[in-house]
Amino acid sequence: xxxxxxxxxxxxxxxxxxxxxxxxxxxxxxxxxxxxxxxxxxxxxxxxxxxxxxxxxxxxxxxxxxxxxxxxxxxxxxxxxxxxxxxxxxxxxxxxxxxxxxxxxxxxxxxxxxxxxxxxxxxxxxxxxxxxxxxxxxxxxxxxxxxxxxxxxxxxxxxxxxxxxxxxxxxxxxxxxxxxxxxxxxxxxxxxxxxxxxxxxxxxxxxxxxxxxxxxxxxxxxxxxxxxxxxxxxxxxxxxxxxxxxxxxxxxxxxxxxxxxx
Amino acid sequence: xxxxxxxxxxxxxxxxxxxxxxxxxxxxxxxxxxxxxxxxxxxxxxxxxxxxxxxxxxxxxxxxxxxxxxxxxxxxxxxxxxxxxxxxxxxxxxxxxxxxxxxxxxxxxxxxxxxxxxxxxxxxxxxxxxxxxxxxxxxxxxxxxxxxxxxxxxxxxxxxxxxxxxxxxxxxxxxxxxxxxxxxxxxxxxxxxxxxxxxxxxxxxxxxxxxxxxxxxxxxxxxxxxxxxxxxxxxxxxxxxxxxxxxxxxxxxxxxxxxxxxxxxxxxxxxxxxxxxxx
Numbered sequence: 001x002x003x004x005x006x007x008x009x010x011x012x013x014x015x016x017x018x019x020x021x022x023x024x025x026x027x028x029x030x031x032x033x034x035x036x037x038x039x040x041x042x043x044x045x046x047x048x049x050x051x052x053x054x055x056x057x058x059x060x061x062x063x064x065x066x067x068x069x070x071x072x073x074x075x076x077x078x079x080x081x082x083x084x085x086x087x088x089x090x091x092x093x094x095x096x097x098x099x100x101x102x103x104x105x106x107x108x109x110x111x112x113x114x115x116x117x118x119x120x121x122x123x124x125x126x127x128x129x130x131x132x133x134x135x136x137x138x139x140x141x142x143x144x145x146x147x148x149x150x151x152x153x154x155x156x157x158x159x160x161x162x163x164x165x166x167x168x169x170x171x172x173x174x175x176x177x178x179x180x181x182x183x184x185x186x187x188x189x190x191x192x193x194x195x196x197x198x199x200x201x202x203x204x205x206x207x208x209x210x211x212x213x214x215x216x217x218x219x220x221x222x223x224x225x226x227x228x229x230x231x232x233x234x235x236x237x238x239x240x241x242x243x244x245x246x247x248x249x250x251x252x253x254x255x256x257x258x259x260x261x262x
Numbered sequence: 263x264x265x266x267x268x269x270x271x272x273x274x275x276x277x278x279x280x281x282x283x284x285x286x287x288x289x290x291x292x293x294x295x296x297x298x299x300x301x302x303x304x305x306x307x308x309x310x311x312x313x314x315x316x317x318x319x320x321x322x323x324x325x326x327x328x329x330x331x332x333x334x335x336x337x338x339x340x341x342x343x344x345x346x347x348x349x350x351x352x353x354x355x356x357x358x359x360x361x362x363x364x365x366x367x368x369x370x371x372x373x374x375x376x377x378x379x380x381x382x383x384x385x386x387x388x389x390x391x392x393x394x395x396x397x398x399x400x401x402x403x404x405x406x407x408x409x410x411x412x413x414x415x416x417x418x419x420x421x422x423x424x425x426x427x428x429x430x431x432x433x434x435x436x437x438x439x440x441x442x443x444x445x446x447x448x449x450x451x452x453x454x455x456x457x458x459x460x461x462x463x464x465x466x467x468x469x470x471x472x473x474x475x476x477x478x479x480x481x482x483x484x485x486x487x488x489x490x491x492x493x494x495x496x497x498x499x500x501x502x503x504x505x506x507x508x509x510x511x512x513x514x515x516x517x518x519x520x521x522x523x524x525x526x527x528x529x530x531x532x533x534x535x536x537x538x539x540x541x
Contacts, residue, residue: 050398074404082402088395092314102403104308151403 001026007056029192031202034212040195044161048080081152085163087144089136096132102155121150142173162194178204203231295482301409315418327372331430335437343446352448356457359438368431369469373476377509381484385505388488389498416481423477424470468524480509
């Protein structure tokens with residue numbers, strides 16, 4: 001469904017991704033893990049055509065999104081739902097208007113249909129009707145993420161992209177969001193790509209886990225994809241860098257705290 | 263494996279690099295402007311995006327434009343009265359103050375106020391939206407950021423700035439007249455008679471036509487700065503400052519070139535000197 005073929009990405013001379021080859025079949029829940037700055041979010045934005053790769057091709061159902069015209073690109077993008085890291089709710093709009101936004105932009109549904117869908121999606125993510133009139137600034141972090149999820153689901157996407165859905169949340173809310181990711185997959189036949197640092201979430205929701213490593217830390221000739229397999233295989237992976245990440249151990253990286261010490 | 267430090271460029275290469283970046287930026291801005299104008303015809307912006315911008319640009323700018331316009335008229339009266347009085351032409355002050363206001367100061371002041379009040383705010387708002395990924399969210403939800411964010415602002419600025427200019431002109435004319443006739447005792451009848459004989463509708467139109475271009479430039483420059491801001495709070499602040507500075511410079515550049523072009527066009531069609539009565 002989504003294919004990365006020899007993809008590289010750099011920003012103003014700063015390389016983030018190099019020789020990424022990845023295939024994500026329909027219906028799979030793929031979790032992408034890795035250190036901050038290794039290019040996980042960039043990977044998501046390449047999938048939906050928000051970024052254009054410096055080299056290589058990203059295809060979605062055989063189409064290269066960045067080569068499409070405006071109208072077709074919009075049509076293809078609507079097949080995705082994107083939960084942004086900070087939820088990216090529109091500050092000036094209420095919760096209701098945020099969730100209704102995509103449907104109104106399409107100008108195809110009646111206000112009754114929009115109303116029903118907004119209520120249903122907010123209910124699915126566990127938010128009470130009283131929250132509809134609130135502005136994003138009045139919501140907690142967890143509520144923002146849930147509104148963001150309701151907004152992303154409102155257009156019935158085929159692919160859900162989650163960018164660090166649990167970052168900054170307390171452990172209970174983290175579990176709530178992980179459950180929502182699972183429930184979303186049960187309710188809707190979606191392919192999900194989840195970018196996270198949180199190993200509990202990764203183990204709970206993943207069919208497959210891919211671990212990326214920062215390009216600047218690779219040895220010559222090494223692939224940036226350090227691991228590609230299931231959660232069980234991840235636990236048995238022999239690569240010490242993978243285990244270091246999974247266990248959350250600083251080890252030799254502590255030397256970065258005092259780089260000038262002998 | 264990170265990229266090695268960039269090689270030091272010689273003076274010729276540095277200059278070439280500078281020109282390359284300047285041309286790329288100009289090309290980017292031209293494409294952006296063209297897309298914004300094209301979207302205005304391609305799909306009508308929704309009332310929900312147009313009306314708040316019209317309110318913000320039009321209604322909320324009235325007090326500041328009115329006060330500025332009035333004081334500029336009064337200051338001109340104070341500064342010019344002594345000279346005109348010495349040569350016995352104080353009753354001619356009306357023509358000088360009013361033609362300066364309607365041709366130059368009214369539109370330029372209204373535009374400057376708009377650039378400071380609205381341009382900076384637009385750049386900061388769009389830059390914040392970019393930093394918080396709201397622009398990406400718009401694209402993901404089927405809205406084109408230029409159509410949703412920039413076109414309504416362009417329409418609001420370019421359609422409403424002529425009205426703000428009329429307000430600045432009116433308040434400036436009243437302020438100048440107030441000081442000349444009430445404070446300095448210039449005979450009101452002759453003050454207005456000279457104004458009427460010298461200032462024509464052609465002068466007013468010239469100011470209003472320039473204002474439309476000023477408004478469009480403010481919206482395009484400010485939105486472009488906002489959408490291309492650098493990350494973080496510093497990026498937002500810088501976008502806001504750059505929007506005002508660039509808008510102000512462009513207003514003056516447009517004022518000079520468009521002023522020259524309009525005078526040439528008007529004189530070609532209406533004849534030189536005072537033959538402007540057709541308006």
